[in-house]
Amino acid sequence: MYTVSTGGIGQAQDCNQTINALQRSVGMVEVGNWYLQAGGYATSARVSEYIRTTSQGATPASIAMDQSIQAASNINFPTTDTLNQYGVHLSATTTGVNTNCKVAGVYYIQY
Numbered sequence: 001m002y003t004v005s006t007g008g009i010g011q012a013q014d015c016n017q018t019i020n021a022l023q024r025s026v027g028m029v030e031v032g033n034w035y036l037q038a039g040g041y042a043t044s045a046r047v048s049e050y051i052r053t054t055s056q057g058a059t060p061a062s063i064a065m066d067q068s069i070q071a072a073s074n075i076n077f078p079t080t081d082t083l084n085q086y087g088v089h090l091s092a093t094t095t096g097v098n099t100n101c102k103v104a105g106v107y108y109i110q111y
Contacts, residue, residue, distance in 0.1 A: 024055040024111040031033035031109075033069060036078060040094030047075060047094065048102060052087040053109060059085045060109045070104035077103060 024030060025056040030053060053060065063083055078092035087111070094101045 024058045026111055027109055028055075028111045030054055030060075030111070033067065033104065034078075034090060034107050035104035036068065036075065036090060036092055037100070037101070038094075039099045040074060040097055043094065043096050044083055045094045045101075046091060047078075047089045048089060048091040049050075050087055050089050051107065053085070055085070055111065057085055058111050060088075060111050062110045063088055064108045064110075065090075065105055066104040067103055069106065070102055072103040073101065074098040075101040075103050083109075 021035050032051065032054075034049065034051055036049055038045075039048075063080055065080070066077070067077060071091055074096060075094050076092050078090040080088050080090055082089045089105075092103065
């Protein structure tokens with residue numbers, strides 16, 4: 001990794017690091033955490049979250065998720081939709097009336 005020094009002249013490597021961080025190329029993977037938690041006012045109440053990807057302009061090929069942070073409790077494992085260059089929408093339904101429905105894990109977005 002190339003590090004920019006204070007007062008130094010900008011180099012091509014500086015721009016490339018920024019571009020690689022903000023616009024993922026084919027074969028790269030973005031990893032992050034997700035967490036859904038809400039009170040279930042009824043069975044099948046919907047809980048959702050939108051995750052904004054760090055890459056702008058690069059369209060992801062797929063997403064994989066696990067529940068390694070918090071196993072599903074009073075909620076179903078979430079589904080995803082609208083995976084695009086801006087982010088992905090997670091959505092799950094509660095399994096009953098409960099004040100603490102939660103599930104969390106790690107996501108892997110493949111470009």
